[in-house]
Amino acid sequence: DVLMTQTPVSLPVSLGGQVSISCRSSQSLVHSDGNTYLHWYLQKPGQSPQLLIYRVSNRFSGVPDRFSGSGSGTDFTLKISRVEPEDLGVYYCLQSTHFPNTFGAGTKLELK
């Protein structure tokens, strides 16, 4: 199975600040169809995960442009600028290039 390594595990932030979360895969996530199936989710406390970014850098419907994704191959980053209270929670990366789909262990974004 593809191992997804997320860092950091915990990320203290001040409101209005900017943060980055890293996700690295144990093998390339470039699919034979040329796409890279790396996605980012946010799980707010007591809620189900919600899709933020799909295929590395595409914002899902309704996701503010404060969220941006980048990367290629095995190395990916989620950046959040101007952090707001509703951004707090646990962020997960997911790869769906290789079966089985695998998630990172999560990064908890919390207030400093």
Place this chain on the structure above:
Amino acid sequence: QVQLKESGPGLVQPSQTLSLTCTVSGFSLTSNSVHWVRQPPGKGLEWVGAIWSGGSTDYNSALKSRLSISRDTSKSQVFLKMNSLQTEDTAIYFCTGYGLDYWGQGVMVTVSS
């Protein structure tokens, strides 16, 4: 508007079979896949399996021998059956639609005698 809702028993005895239903609206099962993902209390997410638009299935290899996913397109429902349940199977079980784009609220399943 895409919606998914999981239903099933909250408590299952060890060695018994878990049966969950995911009822969807706002999209067609014959055009989109549905996945199951689970989350043990206080832990991360684990992909369980999927049923594709054509009706074929894929399962997490660690669970494959105990798992079955099926559907009733006329009722817009997807079913998960997992046998030989153990305490380690205690988790919130989510179904997702449009692949993994939309998520249900999840159903908590506790395996305990």
